[in-house]
Amino acid sequence: MNDNQTELAQLTEQELDPAQLHRIHFNRAAQYIEGLKRGLIEFLKSPKRSIAVCFPVEMDDGSVRTFHGYRVVHNRVFGPGKGGVRYHPAVTREEVIAMASLMTWKCALLELPFGGAKGGVVCDPKSLSEAELRRITRRFITELGDFIGPYTDIPAPDLYTDEKTMAWIFDTYDILHPGHNNRPVVTGKPLDIGGSLGREEATGQGLLFATEHLLGKGIINGLQSVSGTRVVVQGFGNAGSVAAKRFHEAGALVVGISDSQGGIYSEDGINPAAALAFKEEHGTVVGMPDTMSKTNEELLSLNCDILIPAATGDQITADNADSVQARLVAEAANRPTTPAADQILANKGIVVLPDIVANAGGVTVSYYEWVQNNENERWDIDLVNFKMKQRMERAVDCVFDRWFALKEEAGENDEPVDLRTAAMAVAIDRVAYATLERGIWP
Numbered sequence: 001m002n003d004n005q006t007e008l009a010q011l012t013e014q015e016l017d018p019a020q021l022h023r024i025h026f027n028r029a030a031q032y033i034e035g036l037k038r039g040l041i042e043f044l045k046s047p048k049r050s051i052a053v054c055f056p057v058e059m060d061d062g063s064v065r066t067f068h069g070y071r072v073v074h075n076r077v078f079g080p081g082k083g084g085v086r087y088h089p090a091v092t093r094e095e096v097i098a099m100a101s102l103m104t105w106k107c108a109l110l111e112l113p114f115g116g117a118k119g120g121v122v123c124d125p126k127s128l129s130e131a132e133l134r135r136i137t138r139r140f141i142t143e144l145g146d147f148i149g150p151y152t153d154i155p156a157p158d159l160y161t162d163e164k165t166m167a168w169i170f171d172t173y174d175i176l177h178p179g180h181n182n183r184p185v186v187t188g189k190p191l192d193i194g195g196s197l198g199r200e201e202a203t204g205q206g207l208l209f210a211t212e213h214l215l216g217k218g219i220i221n222g223l224q225s226v227s228g229t230r231v232v233v234q235g236f237g238n239a240g241s242v243a244a245k246r247f248h249e250a251g252a253l254v255v256g257i258s259d260s261q262g263g264i265y266s267e268d269g270i271n272p273a274a275a276l277a278f279k280e281e282h283g284t285v286v287g288m289p290d291t292m293s294k295t296n297e298e299l300l301s302l303n304c305d306i307l308i309p310a311a312t313g314d315q316i317t318a319d320n321a322d323s324v325q326a327r328l329v330a331e332a333a334n335r336p337t338t339p340a341a342d343q344i345l346a347n348k349g350i351v352v353l354p355d356i357v358a359n360a361g362g363v364t365v366s367y368y369e370w371v372q373n374n375e376n377e378r379w380d381i382d383l384v385n386f387k388m389k390q391r392m393e394r395a396v397d398c399v400f401d402r403w404f405a406l407k408e409e410a411g412e413n414d415e416p417v418d419l420r421t422a423a424m425a426v427a428i429d430r431v432a433y434a435t436l437e438r439g440i441w442p
């Protein structure tokens with residue numbers, strides 16, 4: 001019995017925490033890497049550094065509340081930690097560890113000079129005022145102190161954090177470290193304080209580049225391009241709304257959209273720009289004229305070609321994977337599909353373009369922002385998108401080639417090999433090789 005089977009045999013998926021679920025994805029890929037020493041496997045699976053902080057914040061009504069936050073650096077073999085900060089009530093240390101690990105594999109796949117990191121504060125941003133969010137951010141960053149820095153660990157936006165949050169992070173760090181060019185300490189900043197053109201759209205734009213390139217390889221019969229496909233998007237924030245717009249512009253029909261309050265469907269297609277304007281006015285897409293309301297559960301099982309999960313983790317699970325009707329799941333969100341769901345989708349012949357490739361446009365343009373900050377330069381949007389497209393396509397090529405090779409090697413009775421396993425195998429290989437090349441200290 002291998003590590004995965006032991007872990008799954010002891011607990012059901014609902015009982016496994018996000019870090020354990022991620023280890024199942026890791027183990028699936030690691031079994032295909034020859035000569036990976038057991039001790040090295042343990043190192044690659046474990047977070048290098050995990051910080052938990054607790055701090056009080058004065059609320060607008062004068063009361064005081066205690067908040068808990070985490071920052072994890074999973075691996076620094078290729079460079080400083082890089083990864084988002086999320087504000088959400090469901091943030092846990094285990095979730096942050098799982099997402100920091102994902103960032104390690106993502107940066108390795110995209111050949112970025114960063115390791116993986118992630119952070120989060122347990123809070124409900126929807127119930128907090130802007131001033132309260134600013135005080136939480138400043139105090140969180142102060143608590144992290146010199147554990148973040150332009151060459152040690154570099155935060156970015158994630159769920160329910162945005163360029164405003166990044167501006168507060170920069171400002172706090174800059175006040176604490178006067179006399180230096182501190183712009184590269186955080187990415188996803190507003191343009192006028194060192195943000196990059198194209199960063200806000202990068203995740204959705206990159207998803208389109210990666211999906212187009214994958215479909216162009218003929219991996220799905222009869223689906224050679226995004227143009228003419230029917231698309232459903234779960235989650236309509238930064239990643240989801242930009243993806244919907246870009247896929248619409250590329251000739252797809254967006255038939256379903258959802259946010260945390262529910263979903264909408266239209267057989268004739270939904271204009272993403274109109275949906276965004278409706279959401280800005282009403283706080284949700286639900287109720288948009290000429291659409292039918294759907295629950296989030298119904299949305300995931302709509303008849304479509306491409307399903308884009310762009311919300312939170314663990315959305316496609318053993319309980320609902322069988323009802324997914326899409327032919328391609330393109331993961332804009334981080335870890336939206338559980339390991340058991342992966343197997344169900346693979347057995348149904350549904351291709352999953354995994355998060356570590358699909359949504360890597362965000363961290364890629366974050367890297368470009370960091371480079372521009374270090375050089376005190378501003379690149380134009382065409383240059384940013386040209387460079388990002390090339391890098392995304394190169395990553396898709398590597399994943400596709402590895403998948404093809406693994407598929408050829410597999411026996412008739414073996415489980416089908418999916419793109420996630422291939423992508424993880426490429427990334428683990430690179431990090432393992434670089435670790436040994438640097439030499440185990442001392």
Ligand code: NAD
Nearest residue numbers: 158159160203235236237238239259260311333334359362
């Ligand atoms: P965001 O806060 O801008 O948007 C989140 C959206 O998801 C909102 O529309 C919210 O209403 C919706 N949502 C929340 N829970 C939902 C649910 N249960 N069902 C349906 N919708 C739900 O966040 P974002 O930055 O767009 O991030 C979304 C996902 O993409 C996250 O998993 C994040 O880790 C991933 N991601 C984001 C980036 C980036 O650059 N922003 C990069 C890579 C990956």
